[in-house]
Amino acid sequence: MKDFQYQALPMRVTFGAGSLKSLPEEVRGLGLKRVLVLSTPFQEDLARQVSDQLGELSAGVHAEAEMHVPIESAHRAREVAKAAGADGYVAVGGGSTTGLGKAIALEFGAPIIAVPTTYAGSEMTPIWGLTAEGEKKTGRDPKVLPSSVIYDPELTLSLPVGMSVTSGFNAIAHAVEALYAPDGSPIISLMAEEGTRALINALPTIVKDPADAEARSDALYGAWLCGATLGATTMSLHHKLCHTLGGTFNLPHAETHTVVLPYALAYNAAHAPEAVAALQRATGAQDPAAYLRQLSLDLGAPSSLRELGLTDADVETVVELATRNPYANPRPVTAEGIRALVTAALNGDPV
Numbered sequence: 121m122k123d124f125q126y127q128a129l130p131m132r133v134t135f136g137a138g139s140l141k142s143l144p145e146e147v148r149g150l151g152l153k154r155v156l157v158l159s160t161p162f163q164e165d166l167a168r169q170v171s172d173q174l175g176e177l178s179a180g181v182h183a184e185a186e187m188h189v190p191i192e193s194a195h196r197a198r199e200v201a202k203a204a205g206a207d208g209y210v211a212v213g214g215g216s217t218t219g220l221g222k223a224i225a226l227e228f229g230a231p232i233i234a235v236p237t238t239y240a241g242s243e244m245t246p247i248w249g250l251t252a253e254g255e256k257k258t259g260r261d262p263k264v265l266p267s268s269v270i271y272d273p274e275l276t277l278s279l280p281v282g283m284s285v286t287s288g289f290n291a292i293a294h295a296v297e298a299l300y301a302p303d304g305s306p307i308i309s310l311m312a313e314e315g316t317r318a319l320i321n322a323l324p325t326i327v328k329d330p331a332d333a334e335a336r337s338d339a340l341y342g343a344w345l346c347g348a349t350l351g352a353t354t355m356s357l358h359h360k361l362c363h364t365l366g367g368t369f370n371l372p373h374a375e376t377h378t379v380v381l382p383y384a385l386a387y388n389a390a391h392a393p394e395a396v397a398a399l400q401r402a403t404g405a406q407d408p409a410a411y412l413r414q415l416s417l418d419l420g421a422p423s424s425l426r427e428l429g430l431t432d433a434d435v436e437t438v439v440e441l442a443t444r445n446p447y448a449n450p451r452p453v454t455a456e457g458i459r460a461l462v463t464a465a466l467n468g469d470p471v
């Protein structure tokens with residue numbers, strides 16, 4: 121056994137179909153009296169139902185969450201929270217909504233209760249993100265880690281099939297990079313392997329039948345585990361590339377993760393034998409990178425970065441940004457290596 125350090129993050133998780141009904145209890149359990157319910161405009165109806173369920177514990181609904189938390193949207197939400205006298209936030213939705221809750225908590229420090237409806241995993245991390253003048257900044261702060269998370273698979277039944285697949289791959293990407301993270305540990309590797317297994321088994325069933333309750337439950341269970349590995353470790357090349365592609369070229373978050381993951385894993389594989397062994401067990405495949413690529417295509421995910429809006433002219437900028445600051449990665453990050461990786465992902469070449 122290699123040496124390791126492991127710092128457990130406090131996590132209170134309630135998991136199960138219908139578990140949303142425990143929300144008022146969770147709010148009271150945290151000693152909160154007036155929580156502001158957050159959502160995107162698209163999920164406002166759900167947020168209103170949640171607010172109604174909370175009754176006098178609700179300080180109202182703020183349904184203005186946006187992708188990547190623009191700083192103006194954070195300012196607005198903080199004003200609304202202050203005016204409503206909120207002493208906590210309930211984030212109902214995906215990573216964008218949880219991100220808005222984190223932006224408020226970063227300023228005011230009050231607890232967040234997250235009710236995730238995608239597989240992005242933000243609810244398990246102390247990582248915040250804010251976008252100002254076209255640049256997305258992220259940081260870690262324990263006060264943005266949700267105090268309580270309610271995973272209710274029934275809320276994911278409405279997640280469109282395409283988003284379910286790409287969001288699932290977004291989760292698997294956390295697990296893959298946690299398996300070779302510089303600060304990984306045996307317990308995180310167990311979670312990463314199990315989370316990957318749960319998702320790759322559940323996603324094909326969800327594509328066939330998005331209403332399959334068991335597959336939805338398994339996928340959300342996998343997303344929890346993968347999110348926890350993201351919160352506990354430092355990510356490497358894959359996340360660095362996706363951050364650049366999303367932040368600088370505005371490529372869609374989950375789809376970009378889905379396309380890049382097999383190429384990033386193939387780049388690192390020979391330098392991360394234990395991670396590959398764990399992924400071989402999870403996938404049952406000899407070459408996990410090729411397996412993930414084929415699975416994403418079989419499940420109808422986008423197949424190239426070109427399809428997502430990247431062009432040949434952008435490649436050098438990605439190479440420059442991805443190699444500008446050093447970071448831990450199993451295989452040395454070279455301009456030549458990244459150019460080959462990004463070009464292959466741009467064209468959707470075989471992995």
Ligand code: NAD
Binds near residue numbers: 215249
């Ligand atoms: P999202 O939150 O942007 O959601 C996309 C759209 O899908 C929204 O309109 C949303 O309302 C809708 N939606 C969500 N759940 C739905 C459901 N069950 N049914 C129908 N529609 C639903 O997407 P995301 O991929 O969850 O989050 C992406 C964002 O989260 C990015 O900004 C990313 O950087 C961030 N993120 C942060 C962390 C972190 O640790 N800080 C981790 C992962 C992702």
